[in-house]
Amino acid sequence: MLEESPARAAQAILMAAGEGVLEAQALLGQILLDGHGIAQDQPLALRWFGIAAGQGHLMARNMLGRCHEHGWGRAADASIAAQHYRIAAEAGLDWAMYNLANLLATGRGVAADHLQAMALYQRAADAGHAKSMNLLGRYLEEGQACPANPAAARDWYRRSAEGGDFRGQFSYAAVLAAEGRVDDAIVWLEKALTGGNLNFLRVASQTLASATDPRIQALAQAYAHRCAGLQNT
Structure with missing residues (x-):
């Protein structure tokens, strides 16, 4: 109903x-936040x-963290965001684990702690969180906070890709591509092109431009x- 008639759905949700319906709140x-139908x-x-969140809704608690992290509806404060993420993460919410891990990995609002960040990415990845799978793979590939394990990194990248994360x-x-399977690589690069956001596409297009394979170079132009197009919307 939200997609078919956003305004009507918004009124029903508001009511x-x-x-006192928790999920509606x-x-x-x-x-x-989105301005969708309201x-x-x-x-x-x-x-x-x-x-x-005060009634125990974990995703609402996570979204409180997002609001504080990004300054939506109030001044940005990553330290308060971390507190909200931690509450929801400790209660088992994968998105909160991911968001808290991002703060720990970058030292925003909390002291940087790659061991704790990796542990949170691992927990979220084990729960099926595709974005966390990719970042866990990066830790394993680079050997940061753990011994390098390229085979495990490859497996997590594959699972993240199959889970729909464009990164x-x-x-x-x-x-x-590094294995010489360029045709297969192009399939996944095209999927990432379709789903990627502006910041990702900007960096990815620059990365692909340095490729030696002309088919990947052509994709670099498509990314750019x-x-x-997204910049002009």
């Missing part, structure tokens, strides 16, 4: 949230996430073209 925060209102989204698809394509 249910006002009646969390969903109301999301549609207020006027965008980040401070109000933050308030509804807080209401739902995992790019990572797996790089492994396949899509990047330009």
Whole structure:
């Protein structure tokens, strides 16, 4: 219903949230954040996430962290974001594990701790979180916070790619290209091109431009073209 009639769905969600339906409260925060079917209102989204999180909704708790991390509805504060992520991560939410690991890996809001970051990526990856699979693969490939294990890294990149993460698809394509399996690599590079966001496409196009295979060089141009298209939207 949300896709067919966003405004009507938003009204139904608003009514249910006002009646105390927990899932509706969390969903109301999301549609207020996105402005989907309702006027965008980040401070109000933050308030509804807080209401739902206070009743134990883990994704709402994670979204509180996102709001504090990115400054949605309030001033950005990565240290407060980390507190919210940690609560949801300790309760078992894979997205919160991933988000907390990102802060730990970069030292934003918390002291940098690659061992703890990798452990969180591992937990989330074991739970099926595709983005965490890719980053776990990177740790294993580079031998950071652990002994290098290229075979394990390759397996996690493959699982991330198959799970739909565009960065995992790019990572797996790089492994396949290094093995000489360029045709297979191109399949995954095309998938990453379709799903990638602006920042990813910008960096990826530059990386692919240095390839020696003309087919991959052609894809570098396609990445740059899509990047330009997203910049103009």
